[in-house]
Amino acid sequence: MPHAVIQAKKALSCLNGDNLFFSKKSGFLISPVSTKCENFIIRAYQNGEKIVVKLDKTTNPLITDDVKSAVLNFSLYLAKKLNGKTIHHNLVETKKECEVLKRYLLDIEDINKKGFNTLLNSRKIAIEIGIGKGEFLCETAKKNRDTVFVGFEIANEPISKAALRFSRENIDNIKLVHYDARFGLDLFDANTVQTIYVNFPEPWFKFKKLKHALLNTTTIKKIERILKKGGTFELLTDNLAYAVSISTALELFTKLKCNQERCIETSNKSINTYFERRWKRKRRTIYSVIYKKTDETPDLEPIDLQFPLKIRKDYILKDGLIFKVLDIFENNKNEKIAEITFGESVNPQHAYFGLSEDSELFPLPQTVFLLDQEARLSLRMANL
Numbered sequence: 001m002p003h004a005v006i007q008a009k010k011a012l013s014c015l016n017g018d019n020l021f022f023s024k025k026s027g028f029l030i031s032p033v034s035t036k037c038e039n040f041i042i043r044a045y046q047n048g049e050k051i052v053v054k055l056d057k058t059t060n061p062l063i064t065d066d067v068k069s070a071v072l073n074f075s076l077y078l079a080k081k082l083n084g085k086t087i088h089h090n091l092v093e094t095k096k097e098c099e100v101l102k103r104y105l106l107d108i109e110d111i112n113k114k115g116f117n118t119l120l121n122s123r124k125i126a127i128e129i130g131i132g133k134g135e136f137l138c139e140t141a142k143k144n145r146d147t148v149f150v151g152f153e154i155a156n157e158p159i160s161k162a163a164l165r166f167s168r169e170n171i172d173n174i175k176l177v178h179y180d181a182r183f184g185l186d187l188f189d190a191n192t193v194q195t196i197y198v199n200f201p202e203p204w205f206k207f208k209k210l211k212h213a214l215l216n217t218t219t220i221k222k223i224e225r226i227l228k229k230g231g232t233f234e235l236l237t238d239n240l241a242y243a244v245s246i247s248t249a250l251e252l253f254t255k256l257k258c259n260q261e262r263c264i265e266t267s268n269k270s271i272n273t274y275f276e277r278r279w280k281r282k283r284r285t286i287y288s289v290i291y292k293k294t295d296e297t298p299d300l301e302p303i304d305l306q307f308p309l310k311i312r313k314d315y316i317l318k319d320g321l322i323f324k325v326l327d328i329f330e331n332n333k334n335e336k337i338a339e340i341t342f343g344e345s346v347n348p349q350h351a352y353f354g355l356s357e358d359s360e361l362f363p364l365p366q367t368v369f370l371l372d373q374e375a376r377l378s379l380r381m382a383n384l
Ligand SMILES: C[S@@+](CC[C@H](N)C(=O)[O-])C[C@H]1O[C@@H](n2cnc3c(N)ncnc32)[C@H](O)[C@@H]1O
Pocket: 129, 130, 131, 132, 133, 152, 153, 154, 155, 158, 179, 180, 181, 182, 198, 199, 200, 201, 202, 214, 273, 274, 275, 276
């Protein structure tokens, strides 16, 4: 993550300014920033005589030179105010132009306002979750020009490489979402997606925490809802235990039907992605799991949410949902920013909102989250 370290005689707490918001709980300070392509938050905290300045990763910008230079400028500004100097940083330019990368990205606020189907003009839709460097998506999109492909990827480096690849090939039927796919699926209408591909997901047991599992029971039910009748979910993995557990979960928790001779087969197709090449070099067997939807599913219960949204409690944990105000930050004009966590309690989202005098949450340019059903339910719960 982009960061800088300042050595200073004066403490962070002596500062004040319009764009400096101090935490009510800790010694943290946050500053909302807007550059030509991105809106994000920079954090700073005291660590002995040093001050650490960091990009806040929950605000999710693509890390381009634009973002790095904003973090560097902010650290220079703090160093000057505190009679100190920047002693370390990792903010060297990499010549990543944000305009090129942005060409393929869907705006998160637009997705929340309109939903994918409206944004994509109701064209034929396919999805890839965890696109990595985009090799598979690029080739598949070239062969299916009548379909628009939505690629989800959480990591910065691979999504940037993928966008550059699509731009070099001048592909115009791919849209990217730089966010956790698990929160994006509810923003597709029911029964509208032709295919959902997942190629070489990290098996959950590589992670310390189960909450990172991409394909859990919540996600596979969401996948089932948005697939078209006749549409397919297609998984490739080098991990047999993973293939077995996903196939079992699909059998137990969805009505999707196995769409191969056997539910788990050895795959002989080649998709030539970074991870496929890696596992083939290690002579690992690749397994394919394909399931088909045979019945239509009902749409989600509509939940109307209007911002500004009055919040009546700052912590609720109920019915598998959470809403919690983690911290409140205030500047010298008494403007407030609330850091909240909300959504499904085992896998919540995390975002910053403006907070009015009347305890109303309102989105800032730096507010980044996807309004999945659990986010809607938990925000409504806080509002009731
Ligand atoms: C092992 S890599 C496979 C990449 C690519 N499919 C390939 O075959 O080379 C898994 C990718 O999924 C991404 N990923 C993991 N969980 C995700 C999530 N919840 N939403 C979007 N992307 C995710 C990771 O960042 C990573 O790039």
